[in-house]
Amino acid sequence: MRVVSSVCELRSALSSSPVLVPTMGALHAGHLDLVQRARSSAGPKGQVAVSIFVNPIQFDRPGDLQAYPRTLESDLEKCRAAGVDLVFTPSADSMYFPDRSVTVMESSLSATLCGATRPGHFDGVCTVVLKLFHQFQPSAAVFGEKDYQQLAIIRRMVRDLDVPVEIIAAPTVREIDGLAMSSRNARLSETQRADAPRIRRALLAAAETTEPTLLLATARAAIESPLNRIDYLELVDAETLLPASDRSRPTLLATAVFYGEVRLIDNLLLPALG
Amino acid sequence: MRVVSSVCELRSALSSSPVLVPTMGALHAGHLDLVQRARSSAGPKGQVAVSIFVNPIQFDRPGDLQAYPRTLESDLEKCRAAGVDLVFTPSADSMYFPDRSVTVMESSLSATLCGATRPGHFDGVCTVVLKLFHQFQPSAAVFGEKDYQQLAIIRRMVRDLDVPVEIIAAPTVREIDGLAMSSRNARLSETQRADAPRIRRALLAAAETTEPTLLLATARAAIESPLNRIDYLELVDAETLLPASDRSRPTLLATAVFYGEVRLIDNLLLPALG
Known part of the structure; x- marks a missing residue:
């Protein structure tokens, strides 16, 4: 090499x-x-x-x-x-x-x-x-x-x-508990690291919901913890990345979450609902 | 081909x-x-x-x-x-x-x-x-x-x-009367075309002058005619293209001149004066 x-x-x-x-x-x-x-x-x-x-x-x-x-x-x-x-x-x-x-x-x-x-x-x-x-x-x-x-x-x-x-x-590679691998994970404290897998779980849980506003509210409630602060949480068209008002086309559920000074991102691609 | x-x-x-x-x-x-x-x-x-x-x-x-x-x-x-x-x-x-x-x-x-x-x-x-x-x-x-x-x-x-x-x-290729060749020259009327070589003559004449303000005034007076309108006429550093306050470094004397709707440009690189 x-x-x-x-x-x-x-x-x-x-x-x-x-x-x-x-x-x-x-x-x-x-x-x-x-x-x-x-x-x-x-x-x-x-x-x-x-x-x-x-x-x-x-x-x-x-x-x-x-x-x-x-x-x-x-x-x-x-x-x-x-x-x-x-x-x-x-x-x-x-x-x-x-x-x-x-x-x-x-x-x-x-x-x-x-x-x-x-x-x-x-x-x-x-x-x-x-x-x-x-x-x-x-x-x-x-x-x-x-x-x-x-x-x-x-x-x-x-x-x-x-x-x-x-x-x-x-495709995103994940830790065994679902946290997306990131160089920034190394900067998390032990308690932050233990809390962070909720991000992935929240995205997966919200994906069951059809209506965007409800979907985002579900995801937000599941992400929030005393240890973090949501930078953004959005459902956007998977192609244009503009906010999606329904799920008639493929969408992306995407979030950025601060743990202290450490900012983690994750996303989930959702299929169009017929 | x-x-x-x-x-x-x-x-x-x-x-x-x-x-x-x-x-x-x-x-x-x-x-x-x-x-x-x-x-x-x-x-x-x-x-x-x-x-x-x-x-x-x-x-x-x-x-x-x-x-x-x-x-x-x-x-x-x-x-x-x-x-x-x-x-x-x-x-x-x-x-x-x-x-x-x-x-x-x-x-x-x-x-x-x-x-x-x-x-x-x-x-x-x-x-x-x-x-x-x-x-x-x-x-x-x-x-x-x-x-x-x-x-x-x-x-x-x-x-x-x-x-x-x-x-x-x-290097710029010129008509026999000094006008810089340009696709836009074809859009000049006969009288405009006859007037336009003054641009090149003005730049050459002004190049003899050391002091920038005087140099620009000389060039401006020689370019202006009833048939045209100067868009810009500037002496700039040949490398940064920022206005030159003296000629201690190589400079570019550059101009854009409107004949009616037709905009012509030309320039002259001036050596640093020791």
Whole structure:
């Protein structure tokens, strides 16, 4: 496995179009599942590449950027064990010029959910992902469905800018108690961690309800605990991400929940009701 | 020479990374000079590709878009004679989805000159050029220095987004009386056409002056005529495009001048004075 930190080294280490797994590090089993999907797509002889970069321009809260877990040595170990061929670990200084002035903006899908409460977040995501696509020129890239809105926005970027990269979606990987795997879980206290699986249980329980307002009220009641604070809880059209007034089309039940300073997200795709 | 109008046909017509000349058609000798430079870069066996697309999202005035000259048959003839291998003529419908929501934005270099008077223009330019880059995956692309600000912004986009395309700049090609070649020249009346070379003469005359305020006053007096109206006339730093207060660094003397509804631009790069 090669580990490179400059675009120049990266380009010389790439033998052909790899399959890319963009990450911010602090790798867990969810990331390793993305790696396995990348391997399936690349084939045994193709290159699987992982980028590890905590992207400063997608953080709206400086404290969140500061506190984001950084575990490079163990990340590299996990990548090696998972059969990754190439890891790219650029510095923020090498990714962004002090006078950088070009940003990729998405103006529709990013207006709701995480976009509404994290201004500039998805512009930062789009910009870094497009940079990585240009740096790696991958044939495909793998993203997790846990970040459903991010996945939808990246698909939109690829469509609208004709980016020649196939986007592969991977289902959310969960802890045994249902909590969606996330690098941020490591920042939860023991009692917070014990409380957090209620998020997933609440989404599943609410999914039985047909009427959106009642569905959201059911979910809200089941999520709330003395340990958390709901950032948002919404039922949106699964394609446009606009609020859904009924369930005649596929919808997404999505939430972001704060435990102290730690913000967790999860979602559930609901089929159209006939 | 192959002529294709869909991205799918385009991708199958590309044998390797071409050298691209993006145009809006109404081709003149300036464009054909860009084609010759593309040929030099591609080599005799490389592919030279020309895109012809009047990009609606870079026009700030609907009348200008409507009136922009469209001369496809003669354009194709000129491309054929110039040895172009591939011409791409997409429709606006095939380039832009009705619900498109992703835009490339440049926030620094586009604040002055044409950017100040044409809101959204350079975002439209960046977006379409990046789409073309993704569609063609060229090794290089050629742009004229007549559109100096556009060239600077595209270079910035390539730098900030790590776009793997070499940008080749081509000096402005001029009519025998000094008027910068432009597709818009065809829309000038005979008297306007006879008056327009004063723009170039004014820039050259003013270049002798050291002090910026005096330099601009000299240029303004020499450009103005009863037939025209100056949109802007500025002396800016050649790198940042911010107003220059002296000539200690290389500067750009740039102007946009309306003849009736027709807007002409020209510029002159001035060396730093020691």
